[in-house]
Amino acid sequence: MNAENNNTNREHQDRLLVSYILNIVGFLGVTGGLHRLYNGKIGTGLLWMFTFGLLGIGQFVDLFLIPNMVDEQEMRLKLKAGVSPFGVPLNQTPAATEVYKSPQEKLMIQLLKVAEKRSGTITVTQGVMETGASFTEVEATLKQMLKSGYVTIDNDPVTGAVTYHFHELG
DSSP, X not given: XXXXXXXXXXXXXXXXXXXXXXXXXXHTTSOSOHHHHHTTOHHHHHHHHXXXXXXXXXXXXXXXXXXXXXXXXXXXXXXXXXXXXXXOBTTOOOSOSSOOOOXXXXXXXXXHHHHHHTTTEEEHHHHHHHHOOOHHHXXXXXXXXXXXXXXXXXXXXXXXXXXXXXXXXX
């Protein structure tokens, strides 16, 4: 990766150097605008050629504008090659089609579905029966959801069992 950055930086420096050399050639009377043509600015490059760099004034101003011209041209070349300005391929297929869910996240989703079937209320035993997870896993997951504010805890008035209430489902 570092070698690739060095190579890209070297290419950028080379393009800058060539652009400045072509600009200076315009001052020497050969022709103006070559640096603009080199950086993809065809219309203004031709204008500079036929007006001797806008009588030298445009040629002089371009000494300060060349770095931006080079950056713009490099961006156009990257996009044309199918690469983003950051060097990432634009049409690359994704490496993964699904986001990884931890076992606890999967258990949370299963418990939500169980609670939805039971009008937003669930006990640890019901969670174990419906999900197949252990008592410890279900209880730990429900306590985590309690800490996060997803559920409240209460006791069933008839059986005395600890019940978890999902506010959004009940």
